[in-house]
Amino acid sequence: MELRDIEIFLTLAEELHFGRTAERLHVSVARVSQAIKKQERAIGVELFVRNSRNVRLTPVGEQLRDDLRQLHSGLTQSLERARLAARGKSGTLRISLFPANLQELRRYWETFRTRHPQWELRLRMSSYADPFAQLRDGEVDILVTWLPVEEPDLTVGPLLFAEPRVLAVAADNPLAKWSSASLEAVGDYQHLAVESAPDYWFDHYIPGVTPKGRPIERVDLVGTLENIFMHTAMGDTVTLFPAHVSRYYSRPDIVYLPVTDMDALPYGLVWLREAENDLIRAFAGIVRDLGPLPD
DSSP: OOHHHHHHHHHHHHHOOHHHHHHHHTSOHHHHHHHHHHHHHHHTSOSEEEOSSOEEEOHHHHHHHHHHHHHHHHHHHHHHHHHHHHTTOOEEEEEEESOOOTTTTHHHHHHHHHHOTTEEEEEEEOOSSSTTHHHHTTSOSEEEEESOOOOTTEEEEEEEEEEOEEEEEETTSGGGGSSOBOHHHHTTSOEEEETTOOHHHHHHHSOSBOTTSOBOOEEEEEOSHHHHHHHHHTTSOOEEEETHHHHHOOOTTEEEEEBSSSOOEEEEEEEEGGGOOHHHHHHHHHHHHHOSOOO
């Protein structure tokens, strides 16, 4: 079994969804299906039971998942250490981000690379689905996310920035003619939800009710920013964002309205407490030294 096929199998075993697996690995759904069928033919038994409603592991699939996890982890770590050694590096700090303002945060990345040339820094955009699993599964070392985060196994580090909110609406939405919007107005429209996210965490991003107590209806689970834009531009929903999204994602089919009655949304560092290491402490120290972005 090739390394890529192992990655496809393990990712599907985690996601139990062909589309999300393909999206996460940046391959086509057909490539995922092809790899699984190839593995099933080689083993001689189904690894997944799939129908129009769901995907689940068979007993043999569960056994293979458990056996391959440790093997895959050891193999990828060995390959990574070899790649780093070839470039004169001794470690990699992996950061996953929800905010899209990478350029505005550049001073933190550049300072880390300057102070610690022996370490590599890798950045990636985060999926909204099951946001803290990437820390708990060891896929990343630090998550940059909105706060608060109240998970007993996670450490909340220093603040990076806090921003006011904007409401994204389709260009032909009646709200698009307004100069600003209120959270109360959001209650007149449907909003998107995310999958496997703690309620308290997502409620801080999109409250469940308006200031007058009207429920804000949530529909359609989404996992990526691209899907959020698609639903918003089609007029299916409206979407609350931190203000920087309006600077980085100017679109002819979406209008951004300042929201007048919401507090600034803070973003900070979060990491798995038991996985804290010198690289995490070094980056957190740099953020503390430089301080949060100016308002």
